Amino acid sequence: MQVLVVEDEAETREFLTRGLSEAGWDVTVHDNPQPALLDLGARRFDVIILDRMMPGMDGLSALKLMRGAGVTTPVILLTAMSGIDDRVEGLESGADDYLVKPFALSELIARIKSIARRPEIVEEVNERRLGSLHIDRLARQARRGDVVLDLSPIEYKLLDVIVEHAGEVVTRSMLLEKVWGYRFDPKTSLVQTHMSRLRAKLDKPFDTEMIRTVHGSGYMIHDPD
Amino acid sequence: MTRTRVLASNIFRRTVAASMGYIAVAVGLVWLIGFIAILQIEGEEWARIEAEIAETEDAFQEGGIEAALDLHRIGDAAEWDDDVILARLEEEQIVVAIRNFDDDVLVGYPGLWPDDAAELVYLDHPTLDEGLRAEAFGLGDEAWGTIALFVPEREYYWGWLMPQMTYALILVGLPLSLIIGFLLSRGVLARIEAISDTAGAVVSGRMQSRVELQGTGDEFDRLSSEINGMLDKLAQLNRNIEAVSVGVAHDLKTPLANVAGRLDLIRRDLNDSDAAHAHIEKAERYLDGLLRVFDALLRLGEVETGRRRAGFGQVDVSTLAQDMADSFAPLFDDAQKSLDVRVAKGVATTGDRELLQQLLSNLLENAIEHSRDAARVFVELEQARDAVVLRVGDDGPGVSPIDRARLFDRFHRGDQSRNTPGNGLGLSLVKAIAELHGGDVTLLEGTTGAVFEVKIPA
Known part of the structure; x- marks a missing residue:
């Protein structure tokens, strides 16, 4: 995967280059938007990581320029500000996701994977399947094999979200956003508590575990069979 | 710091300017009133002269020229002498001269001649130089006369009183205004200097300086x-x-x-x-x-800058609270505590959804962390008359009076050893969010356990 990073701060640039390269991706790094825009005209990238605040042309202006020039590559904005206005402004300018510094590398990687894979048009599906797991989204019901899982509405939604991203790491903050709609981080173990209840129903009664905890970053569901 | 000199002060200049204005107005008024008074007097003078002429003409109509002359005769002589005029000046103030068309005096004072051009005529008299208003009239083709009235007042007003009053107003008023201006300004300036001095003291670092009050409540x-x-x-x-x-x-x-x-x-x-x-x-x-x-x-x-207020929208608080309670219920279970949920339906307000979520989240986390073991915690939402009322409470020992006072202060923690989780900012944020929404959060008094009540205008 081709990743374009535009970041003016040297420390973050080094951290991103190293981390994303180790994830097995091809990373192109620039410290200001101008050469990045030239690069974008020359070749295709799968995802762009764009710092919002840079001297000279800032990230938002660069983003507007790109979108104006017809570049549809998914963009993740990095910012030091966490205000809701800033987020709304960022998303309105054409960003696909928004990450507040400081962030864990695993969080960024999870979001890159989720975004690069995102289809152009999101289709509402009526069911999801993952091995023996079957989610009927109309009846809001989940089965593993023949056993209907007795899930609370939150557990159901949690399962639905991680199955949508099967095979990828879904982070705690991604779950807070997608399942609860919270943009803040409760200091209690909200996600862990509900996740352990879901696992008690989804995995415990069976021989194999579908949900894995990815240490220090989040959760991943896969087909164990 | 330089002091403002009284004479250079704004208030002094204004007071003096105002006084000048008053003096000008007073002078104008004096002249106006004088003018009106003179008009009045002139009218009366005319009326007297007219009345005298009319009487003479009536006598002429009824009794002929002799009757008219009789009316003005004094003693036997036809002509009045100079002494008569002096007596007239004291008493009736009317002077008459009736002449035939050869200008021989038939009756009256020979020294009186009408003068068409001037307002005033003067008698041809050895000692008197008083002015008179005079009017001429005819008596058939036999005679013509002049009737005149002494008018000393007019000269008095125009020629003497008005300028005198004007000088007096200026001579007395001007220094007076300067003195009043000076005293007034000094009094006001003293008060302003007191305030100014205090501000200066604070600027120079004496933060405890305060302005001394006079106690007058002015x-x-x-x-x-x-x-x-x-x-x-x-x-x-x-x-x-x-x-x-x-x-x-x-x-x-x-x-x-x-x-x-x-x-x-x-x-x-x-x-x-x-x-x-x-x-x-x-x-x-x-x-x-x-x-x-x-x-x-x-x-x-x-939150405290109020910037978020721009993003306010309609928030269904009932659904928000119910969802939140559902989400947190397992956490209470795991902590071996219970959560009792009493959420009224259809409670809504205008606000920031995300911040209201955070408010409730902080209160619930606070309840999990700081209630006693096996506590029974409740969350309650109701619509009061014009407010949304949210309560989160427990059945523990409550909050000590010492903590009660500082509960919402930043970095305040009940446990001073800082061993309990949390950073002492959660309740500060609850308070800030409630205040952003025009409401407030209080720790209720006289309840069993600690009960936080958030009131937000509906």
């Missing part, structure tokens, strides 16, 4: 007490900032020291990968806590 006292209030508020904010700075420094120092310690341990355990990993994990946890403090502070700052 506008200067009011201004002074407002300024004192402002200074008190500033001092209080300053103390808050100091407290927060100390809190931040304290709360950051410990975890940073811990991280430093772990880095040291990593260096020692470089060959023991498992141990190094454990150190890294611990260090990350310390840093996480640190970042949370910063997030909370930034969030608090953001």
Whole structure:
């Protein structure tokens, strides 16, 4: 995967280059938007990581320029500000996701994977399947094999979200956003508590575990069979 | 600091200017009133002369020329002598001269001649130089006459009184106005200097300086007490900032020291990968806590600027509270506590959905962390008359009076040892969010357990 990073701060640039390269991706790094825009005209990238605040042309202006020039590559904005206005402004300018510094590398990687894979048009599906797991989204019901899982509405939604991203790491903050709609981080173990209840129903009664905890970053569901 | 000199002060200049204006108006009024009075007197003079002429003409109509002449005859002589005029000036003030067309005097004073051009005529008299108003009339084709009236008042007004009054007004009024202006300005300036001195003292670092009140409750006292209030508020904010700075420094120092310690341990355990990993994990946890403090502070700052008010919309608080209670219920279970949910339906308000979520989340987390073992916690939402009322409470021992006073202060924690979780910002944020929505949060009194009540206008 081709990743374009535009970041003016040297420390973050080094951290991103190293981390994303180790994830097995091809990373192109620039410290200001101008050469990045030239690069974008020359070749295709799968995802762009764009710092919002840079001297000279800032990230938002660069983003507007790109979108104006017809570049549809998914963009993740990095910012030091966490205000809701800033987020709304960022998303309105054409960003696909928004990450507040400081962030864990695993969080960024999870979001890159989720975004690069995102289809152009999101289709509402009526069911999801993952091995023996079957989610009927109309009846809001989940089965593993023949056993209907007795899930609370939150557990159901949690399962639905991680199955949508099967095979990828879904982070705690991604779950807070997608399942609860919270943009803040409760200091209690909200996600862990509900996740352990879901696992008690989804995995415990069976021989194999579908949900894995990815240490220090989040959760991943896969087909164990 | 330079003092304002009285004579250069704004108030002095204004007072003097105002006094000048008053003097000008007074002079104008004197002249106007004089003018009106003279018009009045002139009217009366005319009326007297006209009446005298009419009487003479009536006598002529009825009894002929002799009757008319008889009317004005004094003694036997046809002509009045100079003494008659002196007597007339004292008494009737009317002087008459009737002549035939050869200008021989038939009756009256030969020294009286009409004068068409002038308002005033003067008698041909050896001693008198008083002016008279005169009018001529005819008596058939036999005679013509002049009737005149002494008019000393007019000369008196125009020629003497008016200029005198004007000079007097200016001569007395001007110095008076300067003196009044000076005294008035000095009094006002003294009050202003007192305020100004206090401000100067505060600027130069004597933060405790306050303006002394006169106790009269006048506008200067009011201004002074407002300024004192402002200074008190500033001092209080300053103390808050100091407290927060100390809190931040304290709360950051410990975890940073811990991280430093772990880095040291990593260096020692470089060959023991498992141990190094454990150190890294611990260090990350310390840093996480640190970042949370910063997030909370930034969030608090953001809320307190009121910037978020721009994004207010209709929020269904009932659904929000119910969802939140559902989400948190398992956490209470795991902590062996119970959560009793009493949420009325259809409660809504205008606000920031995300912040209201955070408000309730903080209250619920607070309840989980600080209630007694096996506590029964409740969350209650109801629509009061014109407010949304949200209560989160427990059945524990409540809050000690010492903590009660400082509960919503930043970095305040019930447990001074700082061993309990939390950073002492959660309830500050609850308060800031409630206030952003035009409401407030209070710790109810006289309840069993600690009950927080948030009231937000519906």
